[in-house]
Amino acid sequence: MLLIDCPWCGPRSEREFRCGGESHIVRPETPDAVDDAAWADYLFYRHNTKGVSFERWLHRFGCGRWFNVARATTDHRLAAVYGMTDPRPELEDGR
Template sequence: MLLITCPWCGPRAESEFSCGGEAHIVRPKDPDALSDAEWADYVFYRTNTKGDHAEQWVHTYGCRRWFNVIRNTVTYEIKAVYKPGETPAGGEA
């Protein structure tokens, strides 16, 4: 089991959290102007990175706040945890 450090509550068991998918996906400014292919790209397609990957998580059974995690998808090692709007300590995101 992973030990995830919530930026507000501290280290907790993975079972307290839910993963919300890839982080830093920007919503289109003018959604009505998008074609069906562009909507499909925004809604369904993600990078599916092998290695370090930015994800968003929510502390479901704690403070219920969202935060971002840089996690290696091969080793499951968590490299950084940071609040929305912040930059991770390593500068990657």
């Protein structure tokens, strides 16, 4: 089981949280001007990396706030926990 360090509530069991998928996905500024292929890419296609993945998490049974997590997909270690508006951190492995 993961122990996730909520930026507002502190360390809690992963049972209190819900993963919201990949983070740092930018919505097209003018959706009406985007072709179907680009819109489908925005809606459906995500990176499926082996290594560090940047994800959004919701503390649904706690403060109810969203935040970002950098998590290793191979062993689930958390490399960083940071706010939704904070930039993606530079990690030691260069990702």
